[in-house]
Amino acid sequence: MSFPLIPIRIEPRKPKNNYDRLVQMSNQLFTRLLLKKDLNLNIKLGQKTIEAKIQTVEMAPNMMLIPENIIKDFCLPLQSYKFQALYQPELHTLELGPVIGLLTDFPSNKQEEPHFRSIHAFCEELHHGIAETGGFFYVFSFDQFLNQGYYLINGKWCPFEHPLPDVIYNRIHSRKLEQSVPFKQFRKRLETLLIPLFNERFLSKWEVYNQIFQEKNLFSFLPKTKIYSKDHLFELAQEYETVFIKPVHGSQGRNIIKLKKEEDSHYSLQTSITALYDISRNKYFLDEIHHYLKPILHNRFYIIQQGVELVTYESGAMDFRVLCHKNPNNHWQVTSIVARVAAEDEFVSNLARGGRMLKPLNVLRTCLGHKNSLEVLALMKELAVETASTISSSSSGITGELGIDIGVDQYGKLWIIEVNSKPSKNFEDGLGKIRPSAKALIQFCTLLAFDSTIKGGQIN
Known part of the structure; x- marks a missing residue:
């Protein structure tokens, strides 16, 4: 961010009447903001602007006292705040x-405190990180937009009528919900209100494959992939020792099928699809496998993908989840890498299927040695950043966060396995601290909130 932001502490004060618009400010803050001698000032918070009169008084530096009625007009709970501030002299406005606002879907019960499912603890982490750096954070569902959101106070998520946010972070759990008519109407409403929404949708595996394949520096890192059909099944299964059949819109390792070439043109099958458990005990010809798969895959898009013999750890399948975020300069950076090792009897490493996390350098050393592991880890970071840049520039909307799954084969070659626009938040062990990925998200939200005003909403 090339513009200076000033941290400001705000305390509510009792108003003299319902029309009290007198905001008291420390002399130091008044001077630091380079305010004009005219003591009338517009104060903007979220999407709302209120005209106030400024009075300078002796108080702690960077402190403002704001009447309770103004805080209520901003649709904020009555409490102390820390905000970041930007003064725009041409508009005589203090922003x-x-x-x-974090957008997600969760069970609604007015009598009980909400639970935000797999990202509940992460929402608390974001709240604490934003309160620490300056800002206000709340969680809402799109069908309750502007009616009710939830903010954290004294360890409890409380309902309130929330303000229009500067930026919205999309963490909806359901692909189907994102494609619904009501959600699309909500998206149009945000466009009308000029509120940026980032990571606005799930990515499909086929879409990601094609975007990366077009980039000549990256396509050699991709396993060969085609849309599932009988012809493609025969082509890839005969070409490679193993192939994977995956739903185009799948996630968390669900509904994946692994075929392995056996003797006499037979193939064995492993799967997380319950309906196929019974047939996974035997070996079959490809014709038979296609016959069994046809009703399961009916009217659903699946891909078939080259299987790569990746390095393992303690005989468990392994890959690496690399979290990438936009930094304050709007450039991609790696914020976290973990090795994911599959649970016993599982062929996917997803934590949702019992996988475990380990430190990447430690596990790489066991199979590649010290020097090679350092080189591979460095290359993995470069590959992840280049992949994130390619995906974000090729996709519509604003992308600020990606989880990139990378595998390493027996020769140390890297393979791009998958890219996730809504990566799991269970990867880093924060030990009660605000993790680098959460800090990066807060910085990106701040960039969108303030830079969109300066650049007329253009985030490159």
């Missing part, structure tokens, strides 16, 4: 923020 406070960022106001960040």
